[in-house]
Amino acid sequence: MTSGTVRLLRDLRADLDAAGLTGWFLVRDLDSGEEIGIDPDTRVPLASLVKVPLAAAVLDKVARGELSEGTPLCLTGGGGREVGPAGLARFRFPATIALADVVYLSTCLSDNVAADALFDLVRPAQVTHYLRGLGVTDLTVRHRLSDLTQTPAEALAQTPELAQTLAAHGGTPSGGHRVRQLDSARASSGTARACVDLLERLWTTPSPVAPDVSQRVRELMGHHVVARQRLWPDFASDAATWSSKTGTLLNHRHEIGVVEHAEGDRYAVAALTASRVSAGIQHVAEATMASVARRLRDHLRH
Numbered sequence: 043m044t045s046g047t048v049r050l051l052r053d054l055r056a057d058l059d060a061a062g063l064t065g066w067f068l069v070r071d072l073d074s075g076e077e078i079g080i081d082p083d084t085r086v087p088l089a090s091l092v093k094v095p096l097a098a099a100v101l102d103k104v105a106r107g108e109l110s111e112g113t114p115l116c117l118t119g120g121g122g123r124e125v126g127p128a129g130l131a132r133f134r135f136p137a138t139i140a141l142a143d144v145v146y147l148s149t150c151l152s153d154n155v156a157a158d159a160l161f162d163l164v165r166p167a168q169v170t171h172y173l174r175g176l177g178v179t180d181l182t183v184r185h186r187l188s189d190l191t192q193t194p195a196e197a198l199a200q201t202p203e204l205a206q207t208l209a210a211h212g213g214t215p216s217g218g219h220r221v222r223q224l225d226s227a228r229a230s231s232g233t234a235r236a237c238v239d240l241l242e243r244l245w246t247t248p249s250p251v252a253p254d255v256s257q258r259v260r261e262l263m264g265h266h267v268v269a270r271q272r273l274w275p276d277f278a279s280d281a282a283t284w285s286s287k288t289g290t291l292l293n294h295r296h297e298i299g300v301v302e303h304a305e306g307d308r309y310a311v312a313a314l315t316a317s318r319v320s321a322g323i324q325h326v327a328e329a330t331m332a333s334v335a336r337r338l339r340d341h342l343r344h
Contacts (some may be wrong), residue, residue, distance in 0.1 A: 047078065047341065050337065050338075051078075051080060052339070054067075054080060054334045054337060055080065057330055057333065057334060058080075058315070058330060058331075058334060060330075061313045061326050061327050061330035062318045062319040062324075062327065062330065063089040063316070063317055063318070063327055064315065064316045064318070065080055065081075065083065065294050065313070065314065065315045065331065065334060066079075066080060066081045066082060066084050066086055066233070066234045066312075066313045066314040066315070067079050067080040067081075067082075067234055067311075067312065067313050067314070067334060067335060067338060068082035068234040068235050068237075068310075068311075069238075069309055069310070069311050069312075069335065069338040069339050069342060070309065070310045071307065071308075071309055071342050072241075072242055072245055072246055072300070072309065072310055073264045073307065073308060073335050076342055077238070077342070078338050078341055078342055079234060079235070079338070080334075080338075081234075082233060082234040082235040082238075082312070083180070083233050083234075083235055084217070084233060084234075085180065085217055085226040085231045085232065085233055086217075086225060086226060086231060086232065086233065086234075086235075086294070086296075086316070087179070087219075087224050087225070087226055087230065087231050087291065087294060088229075088230050088231055088232050088289055088296065088314075089223075089230075089289035089290055089291040089294060089296065090152050090154075090157075090187070090288065090289040090290065090291075091159050091237065091287055091288075091296055091298055092169070092183045092230045092261065092289075093187075093233075093287060094147050094149070094188075094240065094287050094298070095172065095173055095178075095181065095183060095240060095260055096148065096157060096160055096161065096164070096183070097145050097148065097149045097160075097258075097262060098172070098240075098244070098251065098254060098255055098256075098259050099164045099168065099169045099172040099173075100141075100145055100160050100163060100164050101145065101254070101255045101258050101259065102172060102251075102252060102255050103140075103163070103164060104141070105252045105254050105255050109121060109141060109163060110141065111140065111141050111142035112141065112142070113140065113141045114138045114139070114140060114141075115138065115139055115140070115141060115144055115159050116136055116137075116138050117130050117133070117136065117137050117138075117144070117155055117156070117159055118136050118155075129147050129151045129152075129153030129154075129155065129156060130147065130153050130155035130156055131153065131155050133155075141163075143340060144156045144159050144160060144267075145160065145262070146262065146337075149259075149262040149266065149287065150262055150265045150266050150267055151262065151268065152266075152287075152288065154187040154188060154267055157186075157187040158186045158187050158188055161186045163186070166183040166184055166185055166230070167183075168284075169183040169301065170183045170184075171181050173240070174228070176240070176244070176250045176251060177244050177249065177250065178236050178239050178240050178243070179236070180231070180232055180233045180235065180236035180239075181231075181232030181236040181237065181239075181240065182230065182231060182232065183230045183290060184228065184229060184230045184231075185197055185230060187231070188232055189223060201252055205257050210340070212293060213254065214255050217231075221289050221292065221294045223291060223292075224291065224292065224294065228290045233272050234312035234313075235312075237298045237312040237314075238298070238310045238311070238312045241298060241299070241300055241310040241312075242260050242310055243256070243299075244256045245260065245261060245300050245310065246310060250324035251318050253321065254299040260285055261299075263285040263286055263287055263299065263300075264283065264285040266285070266286055266287055266288070271328055272288060272295065272328045272331060272332055273286060273297045273311065273313060273331070273332045273335055273336075274286070274332075275332060276332040276333065276335065276336040277299070277301045277311070277332075277335075277336065277339075278301075280284050281303060281304040281305075281324060282301050282302065282303045282304065283299050283301070284299055284300075284301050285299055285302075286298060286299025286300075286311075287299065292313075293316050293317040293318075293319075294314075294315065294316050295315050295316075295317065295324075295327060295328060295331065296312075296313065296314045296315065297311075297313050297331070297335075298310075298311065298312045298313070299311055301339065307343065309342065309343070311335050311338075311339065313331050313332075313334070313335040315331050317329065329339045
């Protein structure tokens with residue numbers, strides 16, 4: 043590691059600390075394999091990031107003829123209950139939607155009801171088995187997305203700052219946590235390196251991912267409609283496309299994606315963070331995680 047790299051990582055750690063963040067990052071040049079990161083091998087609860095391997099596992103079954111994209115699924119929605127912030131969770135009446143469109147809702151709108159309908163078809167353990175077949179060993183899917191709506195945030199809805207305080211300060215150095223959805227041994231969890239490994243298999247060839255599957259997942263991530271406030275401002279431009287998926291749970295804010303430059307170079311990015319600040323809305327935290335990820339990419343690019 044060069045002295046310039048050491049200084050950069052020291053400065054980025056200081057920026058994260060000043061923003062009240064602990065961060066786990068990895069950026070990899072998908073063509074050369076060169077990479078740079080901050081604690082990329084620490085296991086972290088992934089929240090909605092699991093919707094990427096879920097989509098791939100479902101689409102793999104479609105590619106194998108075990109499922110059909112046109113199969114109608116009857117979804118009951120949330121019926122007004124707090125089971126997710128968007129999409130079918132806000133539907134008041136049942137809806138019948140084709141499987142392919144449910145995959146779209148799960149991935150692009152981060153729809154928890156849609157994701158759980160997919161988990162009815164491909165269970166969490168099966169998604170993990172699919173990942174192992176791809177050689178992604180440090181990403182484990184353990185539960186449905188409805189589990190993410192049964193945290194202290196719901197129980198303490200009238201005093202959200204208490205839930206954020208418990209999330210920020212209820213953990214242990216080994217990755218345990220009083221909130222089970224934030225416990226890396228009980229929640230769906232993975233490392234920044236594992237997330238980048240998955241992105242690499244989706245974006246490069248040859249790959250153990252079926253070509254039709256990788257193409258479709260890339261398209262879905264390219265149309266992720268709720269990824270405009272974190273890394274998108276620092277990576278998307280007229281000369282670059284940013285395809286990504288976010289994950290959010292209490293004090294955890296994540297995003298993984300691939301930036302593809304007009305010049306042809308491509309970088310897989312995993313930015314996983316946990317905040318020590320007891321607040322739900324943290325614009326400084328999101329701007330900082332984007333800046334750190336961009337500067338890591340810039341270091342590889344130059």
